[in-house]
Every structure is written in C-alpha cells, then in structure tokens.
Amino acid sequence: xxxxxxxxxxxxxxxxxxxxxxxxxxxxxxxxxxxxxxxxxxxxxxxxxxxxxxxxxxxxxxxxxxxxxxxxxxxxxxxxxxxxxxxxxxxxxxxxxxxxxxxxxxxxxxxxxxxxxxxxxxxxxxxxxxxxxxxxxxxxxxxxxxxxxxxxxxxxxxxxxxxxxxxxxxxxxxxxxxxxxxxxxxxxxxxxxxxxxxxxxxxxxxxxxxxxxxxxxxxxxxxxxxxxxxxxxxxxxxxxxxxxxxxxxxxxxxxxxxxxxxxxxxxxxxxxxxxxxxxxxxxxxxxxxxxxxxxxxxxxxxxxxxxxxxxxxxxxxxxxxxxxxxxxxxxxxxxxxxxxxxxxxxxxxxxxxxxxxxxxxxxxxxxxxxxxxxxxxxxxxxxxxxxxxxxxxxxxxxxxxxxxxxxxxxxxxxxxxxxxxxxxxxxxxxxxxxxxxxxxxxxxxxxxxxxxxxxxxxxxxxxxxxxxxxxxx
Numbered sequence: 128x129x130x131x132x133x134x135x136x137x138x139x140x141x142x143x144x145x146x147x148x149x150x151x152x153x154x155x156x157x158x159x160x161x162x163x164x165x166x167x168x169x170x171x172x173x174x175x176x177x178x179x180x181x182x183x184x185x186x187x188x189x190x191x192x193x194x195x196x197x198x199x200x201x202x203x204x205x206x207x208x209x210x211x212x213x214x215x216x217x218x219x220x221x222x223x224x225x226x227x228x229x230x231x232x233x234x235x236x237x238x239x240x241x242x243x244x245x246x247x248x249x250x251x252x253x254x255x256x257x258x259x260x261x262x263x264x265x266x267x268x269x270x271x272x273x274x275x276x277x278x279x280x281x282x283x284x285x286x287x288x289x290x291x292x293x294x295x296x297x298x299x300x301x302x303x304x305x306x307x308x309x310x311x312x313x314x315x316x317x318x319x320x321x322x323x324x325x326x327x328x329x330x331x332x333x334x335x336x337x338x339x340x341x342x343x344x345x346x347x348x349x350x351x352x353x354x355x356x357x358x359x360x361x362x363x364x365x366x367x368x369x370x371x372x373x374x375x376x377x378x379x380x381x382x383x384x385x386x387x388x389x390x391x392x393x394x395x396x397x398x399x400x401x402x403x404x405x406x407x408x409x410x411x412x413x414x415x416x417x418x419x420x421x422x423x424x425x426x427x428x429x430x431x432x433x434x435x436x437x438x439x440x441x442x443x444x445x446x447x448x449x450x451x452x453x454x455x456x457x458x459x460x461x462x463x464x465x466x467x468x469x470x471x472x473x474x475x476x477x478x479x480x481x482x483x484x485x486x487x488x489x490x491x492x493x494x495x496x497x498x499x500x501x502x503x504x505x506x507x508x509x510x511x512x513x514x515x516x517x518x519x520x521x522x523x524x525x526x527x528x529x530x531x532x533x534x535x536x537x538x539x540x541x542x543x544x545x546x547x548x549x550x551x552x553x554x555x556x557x558x559x560x561x562x563x564x565x566x567x568x569x570x571x572x573x574x575x576x577x578x579x580x581x582x583x584x585x586x587x588x589x590x591x592x593x594x595x596x597x598x599x600x
Contacts, residue, residue: 201236203503208242208263210249210490215428217457218450218523225522226514230507237503245428247366257282262495264504268314270305270488272563277493278308284496285311289509294529297516302528305488305557315512316528317519318489320445321549322372323468325452330357330440338467340481342380342408342474349417352440358419360412361439362579363430365423367572368560370579372443373412375485375559376471377405383478384554391562393596397589401478406585409578423580435462443471446526446545447489453524453539468545480553487557488528563596570595 207227211219220243227239242263244252249267256262262282268274277283290303290312299319306314326338334355339345352359364370378387382401389395390402397403412418419425419433427444434442435451435458442448451458452466473481492511494504512529517536519525524542526549538546549555560568574591577583583591 202238203236203500204238204240205265205500205503205507206240206242206263207507208244208249208252208266210244210246210267212243212245214457215245215431216450217455219519219525222515222518222522225518226511229514230510233510234503234506237507239507247426260497262497264495264498264500265508266493266495267490268306268493269490269561270314270316271557271561272565272568273561274306274313275308276565278311278313281496283313284494284498284501285313286315286494286505286508287312289315289505289512293509293513297513297529299528299530302488306491314491314493315508316488316491317512317515317525318447319487319526319528319549320447320489321484321486321545321552321555322376322443322445323545323548324441324443324471325434325448325466325468326441327434327437327439327465328467329465330437338469339472342472342477345472346412346415349412349415353416358433358439359417359441360419361430361434361442362418362422363425363427364418364576364579365425365429366427367576368558369427369430369444370409370575371559371572372485374405374409374575374578375556376443377408377474378402379483379485379556380471380474380479380481381405381408381477384480384483384556386478388556390592391559391596393599397592397596398586399589403585403589406578406588410581410585413579413581418579423576437462445486445489446549449542449545450523450525453541454522466541468541470548482548482551482553484549484552484555485558486549486555487561491528564599566598567592567595 209223210216211223213220223241227241231237231239253262253266253268257277257280260282268277268283274283290298294315298316302316302319303312306312306316330352331337334351334357336348336351337344339348349359362369362373375387378390378401381404382399386395386399386401390397390399419430419439422430430439431442431444431448431451433439452463455463470481470484473479492508494501494508498504516527516529516531519527520531520538520542521536524539526542526546560572563571570591574583574588578585578588
C-alpha cells in the first residue's frame, strides 16, 4: 500500500496565521511581553522544576541553560531539553538516543547533553528558564500562541535558513506555517496529530457494544459501561488541556468548525447558544459518571494508565500516543491488539462534520537565540528533523511533519487507518490553548478544569472566555 505522507485533502484551520481571514483577529500576535515576563517570574516562585529521565550515554542531566553550552575540552557541547522519557515515551526516547548517537559519530567534535522531563514538568521548566534567559541550546516548543511570547521576548532564533537546505520541500503543507510569525519561522515541526477516541475492543465486545456514530449512541455506551462497573472514559484533567479536547469536539459538532474557530480568535462569542450547549454537555457527561474517579485531580499519565490497564474503556488523545498502542513492547501485545478508535460522534441537529478533527502540527524544535553554539545547534536540529521522519514512523509509530514514502514500510493497521482518516479530514482545528494568546490560554485551561469540576456554570464559562480573549494578554 502506498501512503505518501501528505495532508492535501485536509483544510487545516490555522486561522491564527492568516492575516485578515477572521475579522477582529488581525493583531493576534501583538501580545504584551511584560505580562508574560510577570507570569514567568511568578513561575520561578511557584512552578516545580522536576528532574527527568535518563541520558543514554550522551552526558549527564543538567539545568539545560544555554550557558552550559560551549567547549568541553576539544569538543562542543549542545544542550538539548525534551519531553520523551524512557518510560512513558519509550519509542520516541529510543529514536532520540539513536539519532543523537548517529549525529555524534558523524560529528565527533560535538557532544549532545540531554535533559528529559515529562510533558507538564517540561512546560514549567521552560517558563522558569525563559525568565532568566537560560534556555537550552535546543528544545521543544508548541506552535501559535504558545510560541509567540518566546519570539517576542527574542528567546528563539529564526530557522528559515534550514528550510532552504536539506529540508527544502520536505515538510507536509501547513506544518511549518504554524511556527511562523511575521514572516520568520522559529521552530521546525516534528509531528502532525489528530485526536481520536481510542477504545478497548475487548471490553466493547464483552458488553456487546458497537462503535457509536451519534452522540446519543455515545451516551448510551457510557451508561452501559458505567452500569457494569467499568469506567467509561480515562481523563486526567489535572493537566486541563485534556478536558479541552472534549469541550472542543462538542463545540465543533454542535456549532460547527467555523463558529468554534471564530470564538477562539475573538471574532465571535463563546456566549453563542451552541457553545454554551457544548459546555452544558460536558457537565452532563460528568453527571453520568463518564470519567474515571478523581479525573480532575489525575494527571494525563495517571489517567492513561487506567486505560492501559484495562480499567477504563475509552481514552481521547492525540495520535502521538500511537506508539503505545502499536510499537511499544513494554505494553502487552494482547492489549495493543485490542485498541481501536472512532471519530467523535455527530450531534443530532448539530452543524459539525464527523470528519472534522481537533489536532494540527505537534511539537517542534527551537534553537535558543542566545546559544553560544548556535551553528552546532542548527546542524543538530537539521540532522534530527531529517532522521526523525522515517525512523519515527517505523520505530515509534509517530505521524511525522515531514513527508515520508511509506510504500515499502510495514505499518500497524491502527496507524494506517488513522493516517487515512487524517488525509480525509474536512478540517483540522488547532488545539484551543495553543491557538490562544498566553493569558487567554491560561484562562481557558482554568475554566476547563472548573467546568469539569462543576465549579462554574456553562454561562459563566462562556463569559470568562470572552473576557480573557478580549483582554488579549
């Protein structure tokens, strides 16, 4: 089967990167850097700076600051901070270490020193290091609103020159644009993702459940699972963005993709009836015991373990989790064979298309503007992105942001099926917290947790969103 990795059928909704396409969103990237710095200073006092994984023979873990880069005897040290620990991201971790080992063999004068953190620890530490301008030489970032404060603070270096070299024409359309601000590209994407609902086929078969095509059928599945003592959905909403996925899909299916995109951009209101209804449906799911116990206090990793251990029947997450369901040999083959997926169902009377997805470009690699070893860092990023493409497909089951001819590759059926769905997508809406400006994103995430915890009403949820987006911080 030939599966060239293009996303041409999909209309990728990255409206935050297109001037004047959404009325009222023209100044989306004009954020006040001072507000972000204050946030970072607060992070210095409150955020944990957790330590992470191992270094696989590439140097011991350190603070990750750019000041640690430079010469080590006759060798140059490039610090690299990322979020693929050996345990929870075994496939990616293995590939990272393999690429680093190959790079060091090809460049014997360079040592790559890793610091490995899990997702939330990584985000916290990136903020802390930014406050003192001590970023690693190379690190991981997300696109759009997440990226912008770092660019405005002159913390990330433009990487446009790399797009004209070995990587020229290698990226899937719409991916590098997500990392472009005012004509410059500030990171190179590694992944492209959509967020399906994974489900345990064995549990569904045991209870005689069919894949739901409508939201009413989905709620009936939830009720049957709950009535039989099985947690319907694994959700770790301590991390908040996980709950955002559920709200976004409900908003999309009820109000349609354009309404959701406009509301996020500030060109329409979250008080619109359809978007308030989406928030109401979130709380209806809570009332129906749809989520694992303690979901609002569980991290995503803790919730994922409930799904991996067969204690929850469903789990919505991006396709970056594919390795755990296909190639990760630390997870029993019997379980991996039992994982299927389905699209978020349609809502009766709703305007959404079942082929509309939440997703978009995944993480990318940045180079610190103040790196003392910028040339070596650029060489490493170019090498890493080039090697990551096919290796991430075959070694981890990741859908990369670079084009890969998979004609001769043997791939798991789950990967092939999700890849095919991506190519048939009617639209792909970028994750809300990634699209939004920093202050609005934080307000959105806080409101998501409050909504799931029933600490706010749907109307208050909508009101707070409009206020945060209007403020524009």
